[in-house]
């Protein structure tokens with residue numbers, strides 16, 4: 001598959017088939033993640049793969065993050081608030097359904113990064129993890145898999161880390177992974193994002 005096709009056609013998937021994802025495919029997409037650039041080649045990522053019982057335990061923790069919707073909205077810039085509120089209203093049932101079981105994704109990948117005190121170094125680590133996550137999502141698409149970045153798991157970071165027994169790491173995100181049971185339409189993109197100086 002051409003990279004530009006994967007970049008254009010990947011969508012966030014919020015409904016998955018029950019079909020299990022073979023372990024070697026999961027390892028293949030994580031291997032693609034680890035090929036991402038990282039600051040000082042620090043590769044500051046850990047991918048904790050959850051299936052079976054642990055996956056269900058994680059879902060029980062993450063679904064509580066929907067309780068923080070109002071708090072999340074308060075962080076949205078004023079100019080964007082109405083748009084986001086309308087989106088949430090329109091998509092309420094779909095969003096609630098997704099949070100009830102993360103779309104039935106058979107695999108969850110929890111991405112964490114070691115604690116870094118210095119803010120600039122921490123930002124570099126987060127950027128590196130973001131690059132790895134995008135690699136993972138594109139590689140998954142190439143394997144016929146769907147993904148969705150579940151950023152809202154950050155609202156329940158402490159509970160999730162404790163449940164997984166992960167210490168001295170910060171949560172970057174959780175990724176839902178599985179074979180798609182939906183074909184979402186493309187989401188719009190802002191146009192006015194380039195400034196030539």
Ligand SMILES: Cc1cc2nc3c(=O)[nH]c(=O)nc-3n(C[C@H](O)[C@H](O)[C@H](O)COP(=O)(O)O)c2cc1C
Nearest residue numbers: 010011012013014098148149150151152153173187
């Ligand atoms: C950092 C990050 C956090 C996200 N968190 C969530 C989330 O908590 N729940 C969700 O349904 N989608 C989440 N998404 C998916 C976005 O909603 C999605 O990427 C965006 O609407 C664009 O749609 P597309 O991925 O299909 O192109 C997240 C994406 C990113 C990159």
